[in-house]
Amino acid sequence: MARCLELAEKGMGAVVPNPLVGCVIVHEGKIIGEGYHGRYGEAHAEVNAISSVRETGRLADSTLYVNLEPCSHHGKTPPCSSLILEKKIPKLVVGTADPNPRVSGAGIEVLEKAGVRVKSGVLEKECRDLNRRFFKYHRDKKPWIILKWARTRDGFIDRERTGDDPEGVNWITGPEARQLVHRWRSEEQAILVGTRTVILDNPELTVRDWKGKNPLRLVIDREGKLSPQGKIFNNEADSLVFTSKPMKNFERVKYITVPEGSDYIEVILKQLYAQEIQSLIVEGGAQLLDAFIQQGLWDEARIFTGSQLFGSGIPSPEINGDPAGKFSLGRDLLEIYRNS
DSSP states (O other), X not given: OHHHHHHHGGGTTTSTTSOXXXXXXXXXXXXXXXXXXOSTXXXXXXXXXXXXXXXXXXXXXXXXXXXXXXXXXXXXXXXXXHHHHHTTOOEEEEEEOOOSTTTTTHHHHHHHHTTOEEEEOTTHHHHHHHTHHHHHHHHHSSOXXXXXXXXXXXXXXXXXXXXXXXXXXXXXXXXXXXXXXXXXXXXXXXXXXXXXXXXXXXXXXXXSSSSSOOOEEEEEOTTXXXXXXXXXXXXXXXXXXXXXXXXXXXXXXXXXXXXXXOOHHHHHHHHHHHTTOOEEEEEEOHHHHHHHHHTTOOXXXXXXXXSOOOSSSEEOOOOOSOOSEEEEETTEEEEEEEOO
């Protein structure tokens, strides 16, 4: 099962809205087949693992391990449970049941009724954690929310700046941290910033220092202040703008009108659920990050602490509790927090 998880992770950023799944086939104590779901719309992990077995006659005396319950419905591909029965695989070990209502125990039930011996709940915590985005989306009808920011050693997220400030981005972290952030963007489906961040930093919010797909870019522009010439509106990725000022869509930019007095965060999360977006990175600024923290609407916080000192500026948001992990990247410290 641990090997299933290793294989499943290879599909990170490429299989959504499907889950990350790895599969291992064992015959007489030896692995004879492996596979994982590599891209949305293509073959599932079980199909790839079964296809990798050279001596197919061994399948009828093998055990199939998979970190998530095999599907039992027709989607982009045929159901994996049918293939398992077709190949007469007698034993199945499952990490965790599938939270998707279209599956949700039906895959295991089909196989058990056909005589397959099923053991479930192996490394269940680890299997759920790997697909935490998928579980959160189907369980709570919300994306997995990651808050990310960098702060100086003396606790500031930015200097005090105005829209006319020629200085541009006040980098706090080094190149290692910035490359990691681009990797994170390739792994998640959407990224959100506020108006001030766009005006002062003119960010592109794309994957430039890492190979992968650009996330859907979201920006809050309550009063329609932002120039369509900003980098966030280029053709490198799609953008959604949430505003109270009705505006016309253009190229790859779509405007979502938010009624006066509405909770912008609530509107954004509902929009993302409707678009099957399972994960969101909130990159700032401080006011937007604080709003998510105050409402308890976050699952992970990824906080960099750089070596710089600003002396004064905009205070960093605060997260209570101890970090789940600490890592060094160049001269920077990364702390990961989980919202229990």
